[in-house]
Amino acid sequence: MRTVYVNGAYVPENEATVSVFDRGFLFGDGIYEVAAVVGGKLIDFPAHTARLHRSANELGMRFTVSDEELLALHRELISRNGVDEGVVYLQMTRGVVDRDFAFDTEKLTPTLVLFTQSRPLIDTGVAKTGMKIVSIPDLRWGRCDIKTVQLLYPSLGKMEAKSRGADDAWMVRDGVVTEGTSNNAFIVTDEGAIVTRPLSPSILSGITRAALMEYSAASGTKIEERVFTIEEARNAAEAFVTSASVFVGPVISIDGVELSGGKPGPVTLGLRKQYIEESLKRAI
DSSP states (O other): OOEEEETTEEEEGGGOOOOTTBHHHHHOOEEEEEEEEETTEESSHHHHHHHHHHHHHHTTOOOOSOHHHHHHHHHHHHHHTTOSEEEEEEEEESOBOSSOSOOOGGGOOOEEEEEEEEOOSSSOHHHHHOEEEEEEEOOOOSOTTSOBSOOHHHHHHHHHHHHTTOSEEEEEETTEEEEESSSEEEEEOTTSOEEEOOOSTTSOOOHHHHHHHHHHHHTTOOEEEOOOOHHHHHTSSEEEEEETTTEEEEEEEETTEEOGGGSOOHHHHHHHHHHHHHHHHHOO
């Protein structure tokens, strides 16, 4: 029985409740973050906090908790639930009010919920065997750069991928890849450069994406921020995804076309190792 945090109280998960009039429930009017935990410490936490602030600002949502309090809440939940390796989810909504499309943010108190999931992050099946990817149309709204709780289409995309015998989907809009259903997409060229789409409202500014690119640039890896088609991805030397819960996940096939001999490629595995080593040095 996990302990979760709901609006100022630590409670058993079976006693955790949110109002039926919460705008997150009624309108998907909420944002979230997920931070990885390794060795009981948080990975990339300051960047997750900064992105949470940005999401709130973009939606005109009040922010009523300090960064120091957020860190304390995360650490307390990690301690209470004995999480050595896993993730902490934070979800914040605009608040509770009788159902109406219109709202007055200043009169609402944001709902704040945090919970943990214990699971392996370092030694995983994805890291060993890689992921199979299929392509789907990107039918999401135009502000994918805001990390909202509106995840219906990504969920449907993951289910379509599973129905097609794959692990996940990459979304395609205007002829080019945007991102995965819950991750940023990368390919590796024959020359060893890593390629990923530039930041825009069409993709989420991934925390792991940014950290990996920082570490890679420092070690001399060539990085190309540009769009690429699904056809280029199918013909790439390697491909991978980045996210807070996967870190660097090798992609071994796209739409049934094998990459890197159907196994995780050496560039991807090297980047994964580098990301983990550097992130653990900065964990808090």
